[in-house]
Amino acid sequence: MLLGVDPLLRGTLLAALxxxxxxxxxxxxxxxxxxxxxxxxxxxxxxxxxxxxxxxxWTVFPVDGEEPVTLMRAPGxxxxxxxxxxxxxxxxxLVNVDLADRSEFYAAAARAxxxxxTGELRAYGNVLLTKGxxxxxxxxxxxxMPLANPSAVDS
Numbered sequence: 348m349l350l351g352v353d354p355l356l357r358g359t360l361l362a363a364l365x366x367x368x369x370x371x372x373x374x375x376x377x378x379x380x381x382x383x384x385x386x387x388x389x390x391x392x393x394x395x396x397x398x399x400x401x402x403x404x405w406t407v408f409p410v411d412g413e414e415p416v417t418l419m420r421a422p423g424x425x426x427x428x429x430x431x432x433x434x435x436x437x438x439x440x441l442v443n444v445d446l447a448d449r450s451e452f453y454a455a456a457a458r459a460x461x462x463x464x465t466g467e468l469r470a471y472g473n474v475l476l477t478k479g480x481x482x483x484x485x486x487x488x489x490x491x492m493p494l495a496n497p498s499a500v501d502s
Contacts, residue, residue, distance in 0.1 A: 353403035360390045363461045364408055369480045372459040373408070375401050377429070377472035382464045385457040389464060397467035398432040401474060404463075405437055411479035415445035419452040421471040429469035437474075447475075 348354065352361070367373065375397055376382055382389045392400055410416065416437055421427040425446070426434065434442055447455060455475055456462060465472070 353406050355392065355395060355400060355403040356407060360392070360461075360463065361407075363388065363390060364404065367460050367478045369478060370411070371478045372455070373404065373476050373478070374456040374459040374462040375404065375433075375474050375476070376456070376462060376464050377467035377469065378465065379468075379470070380456075380462070380464060380473055381453070382456075382462040385453060386459060386462045388460060389462045391464050392466065393464075394466040396432075397429060397465045397469075397472035397474070398436040400463055400465045401433050401476075402436040404476070408476065409479040409481050410437070411477040412443075413479075414477035415443040417445045417447050417452065417455065417475040419471050419473040420446040420448050427469070427471055429467065429472040433472065433474050437476075 348357075356364070364373065374380075374382075374386075377397055378393070416434070418426070418430050418433065421430060426444075434440075434444060452473060452475070456473075459475065
């Protein structure tokens with residue numbers, strides 16, 4: 348366990364998210380999603396709903412503002428209940444949402460660096476998030492840590 352990190356983000360999942368770079372994609376999927384057919388990097392979080400996993404990942408994952416959050420299109424409706432919950436978990440109406448047909452979503456998920464399979468039992472509880480750049484803090488050094496080579500800064 349870590350301070351300030353959602354308890355759902357442990358071990359393999361936290362490491363996988365950390366290894367991802369700008370433009371890489373994570374798929375958060377429901378329990379019926381064929382993840383093992385599509386990817387070698389699958390992380391199981393049984394017993395946890397997709398919106399809860401999305402909310403936890405959102406706390407440490409800088410989503411690329413230039414790329415839409417992609418949901419699998421549910422038949423007969425714009426967004427179903429679980430999809431509304433996913434959008435709410437990811438920031439609500441400010442989120443740029445795209446809907447992909449099942450085959451398009453499967454193809455995009457197959458290119459994802461990580462697929463997280465949740466215990467979500469509601470149909471179409473699937474979302475793709477593209478990682479943005481992590482903003483650099485103004486000063487990466489702790490206040491008490493002097494520069495190793497102060498003359499290198501003046502160069």
